[in-house]
Amino acid sequence: MTFKIYIGIDISKLTLDVFIKEVQAHKKFKNDVSGFNSLLKWVKIQSKESCESMLFCFEHTGLYSLPFAQFLEENSIPFSMISALEIKRSLGITRGKNDIVDSRRIADFACRFYDRITLTKLPAKEIANLQSLLSLRGRLSVALGGFTVSRNESLKFIGKNSTPELFSSYDKMIITLKSEIKALEKAIIEIIKNNEELRRTYELITSIKGVGLIVACNLIAYTNNFTRFSNWRKFACYSGIAPFEYQSGTSVRGKSQVNSLANKQMKKLLHLAAICAIHTDTELQEYYTRRQSEGKPKMAIINIVRNKIVARVFAVVKRDTPFVDLRKYAA
Incomplete structure (x- = not known):
């Protein structure tokens, strides 16, 4: 989606530093409802454009950015909350830092990568x-x-x-x-x-051995009730359990390994779910024993089990039927 105006905002506890790229204008506002309204009026005057043609971009700073995000959503204004690390890595080599410079850099990021930016929709x-x-x-x-x-x-x-x-x-x-x-x-x-939808999802994913109350509720929360990720592989990558190749040319041939960029809390919970499943699920228990006898490292097997659990979770939600342990019906 293409916009006419790109606005970068550096959010702190008390203030919002706003930079409009197209007119090279900057101003500071309070981080409260009165400041939000003043900000919107100022942006309209400076840009001479409607809100529908603007993209507000800012870092996800937790509680500090939430009120402003809610304000924008209530007023149907397009916005995107971006990871601070993603913005930092896109800048290349930089020197110096202050609120004005940060808001300018966020606006530049929004303009350069508009085709990669996903508009944020707050969860229910x-x-x-x-x-x-x-x-x-x-x-x-x-x-x-x-x-x-x-x-x-x-x-x-x-x-x-x-x-x-x-x-x-x-x-x-x-x-x-x-x-x-x-x-x-x-x-x-x-x-x-x-909540009927949440209750149904909870019943489906807890039919999988290893997935209990806390794991299930965190899966629902982090996936926005399985609407945030299109498939289980993307969520596995987000959780830090998807292995990636490590090789270059003919001399570098490292083992496939997971990346440190991950939701560490979800990764930890999936690890506990995998350990539980290995002890309670006959199929996974046999798989773990067989791979271990083949010489596969213990943590590598556990990571495979974590991926199997995530795949099962997304499968039962997609087809809207509980998990069935076929081993029970095997001859």
Whole structure:
């Protein structure tokens, strides 16, 4: 899609630095609703064009960019939130950095790569809420793991009787975190139950062994209920489990390996799902044992299982039928 006006915006906690490429104009606005309205009026005056012919481009900065993205979507204005790393790598060798320069570079990126840019569509409210709850649960789980390890280490080397107050505090914190995690999981389940589409998707993908509540809900959240990725291979690449060749000419012949650019949280969850599936799914268990006896490295086999799980997940969603374990019906 071609636009007449390309606008780059550098978003910070309090301000928006806006640069219009076609007229080489820059101005700073507040990062709130009043600032958004002022920004829109200023852009229209400077460009003398309608909003439909403009493309607003900015980095995905989480909570700081979300209000502005919601404002643009509510007003049906085209925009695209781009990965900061993608913009950085497109610039080549650069020197210096400030908010004005950053907004100019984002506008240049939008104009140069307009044919590669995908317009952003924010997820539905239920999925956005699901993402927030899952994100908080993930942080609490990390904290719980940290406190549990510290408590066990202290118990081993210090002893409970020497400092009972220490272990009392540890126990209270661990109990509180477990309680909060359970409350979040209950809220997550309620969101799934109250939405017919999400509930159907959840039932389909949890029919696959290894895919439980948290893995299933993260799959739904990151794929925007399986509308964000056209096939399972693209999602495997996004999750960092798709292997890529490493070779050049006749001298460089490296092994195929996964790339470090990935959603590390999803990769971790898929790893846990693969481990679970290897222990509970007869077919995958036999596959794992056979490949291991052939000399295949353990992590390489687990990565193959991760890809098999992702392929199964996308397949059951596409055909709208639960997963069937054919081994049960084998003669």
